[in-house]
Amino acid sequence: MSTTESLQNVSVTTKANVYFDGKCVSHGLTLADGTKKSVGVILPSTLTFNTGAPEIMEGTSGRCEYKLAGSDTWVASGVGEKFSVPGNSSFEIRVSGEPYSYICHFG
Amino acid sequence: MSTTESLQNVSVTTKANVYFDGKCVSHGLTLADGTKKSVGVILPSTLTFNTGAPEIMEGTSGRCEYKLAGSDTWVASGVGEKFSVPGNSSFEIRVSGEPYSYICHFG
Numbered sequence: 299m300s301t302t303e304s305l306q307n308v309s310v311t312t313k314a315n316v317y318f319d320g321k322c323v324s325h326g327l328t329l330a331d332g333t334k335k336s337v338g339v340i341l342p343s344t345l346t347f348n349t350g351a352p353e354i355m356e357g358t359s360g361r362c363e364y365k366l367a368g369s370d371t372w373v374a375s376g377v378g379e380k381f382s383v384p385g386n387s388s389f390e391i392r393v394s395g396e397p398y399s400y401i402c403h404f405g
Numbered sequence: 406m407s408t409t410e411s412l413q414n415v416s417v418t419t420k421a422n423v424y425f426d427g428k429c430v431s432h433g434l435t436l437a438d439g440t441k442k443s444v445g446v447i448l449p450s451t452l453t454f455n456t457g458a459p460e461i462m463e464g465t466s467g468r469c470e471y472k473l474a475g476s477d478t479w480v481a482s483g484v485g486e487k488f489s490v491p492g493n494s495s496f497e498i499r500v501s502g503e504p505y506s507y508i509c510h511f512g
Contacts (some may be wrong), residue, residue, distance in 0.1 A: 301419070302419055303418065303419060303420070304416045304417060304418050304419060304435075305417050305419060306416045306462075307415075308413055308415060308416070308417055308472075309412065309414070309415070310408055310411060310412050310414045310417055310444055311410065311411050311463050312408070312410060312411060312412060312444050312465040312506060312507075312508050313410070313466040313467075313506045314430070314444070314445065314466070314506045315445035315448060316448070316504045320427055320428075320430075320446075320448040320504070321427075323421070323427075323430040323446055325432055325444055325459060327417065337417055337419050337421070337432055338421065340429055341422035341423070341426075341427040352423065358419040358420050359420040359421070366476065373455065374481075378512045397421065397423045397427070397470075399419060399420045399421045400419075400451075401419050402484075404479070405499055
């Protein structure tokens with residue numbers, strides 16, 4: 299499936315965000331219209347993230363499985379696929395093998 | 406020391422580059438004039454990198470020590486500081502404690 303290989307005309311924050319001892323690393327982006335996104339990667343692990351704003355995760359390399367709060371079901375998501383996470387919630391994500399690169403769209 | 410907190414009007418490659426099992430993660434950038442850079446982070450570790458093109462490393466968070474090929478001397482480098490690495494060479498870099506975020510300028 300096709301994916302977003304690059305994002306144009308953005309401002310990138312040069313300090314990396316490092317979560318879970320480096321199992322997740324991201325860089326913040328601001329688009330020309332002020333929209334905030336981030337690009338990041340999750341290394342092989344199972345992690346739980348809390349959301350403030352709603353998020354849409356878009357895979358750009360590798361694959362993951364995710365489980366939303368209140369669900370018992372792991373769902374696979376790969377390159378070019380997106381999944382939505384409600385605000386003020388959480389989700390588990392697990393990656394094995396190749397790192398999972400993503401774009402996180404907020405709001 | 407002041408540093409480059411953000412880079413404006415860039416295209417960012419959404420697939421992360423993962424080196425040394427994730428001890429170094431970077432994202433490639435292309436500036437409006439076609440110049441290539443990357444933003445990345447090195448987690449606590451001692452790593453050896455080979456260069457193709459010459460590189461200038463600029464610290465944006467944390468600190469590191471580096472040792473150029475042919476040198477016996479570790480040199481400290483922190484936020485807002487830069488160091489140059491010749492092309493077709495190598496350098497060792499070590500980070501302890503806080504991750505070292507950087508901009509890599511090529512050429």
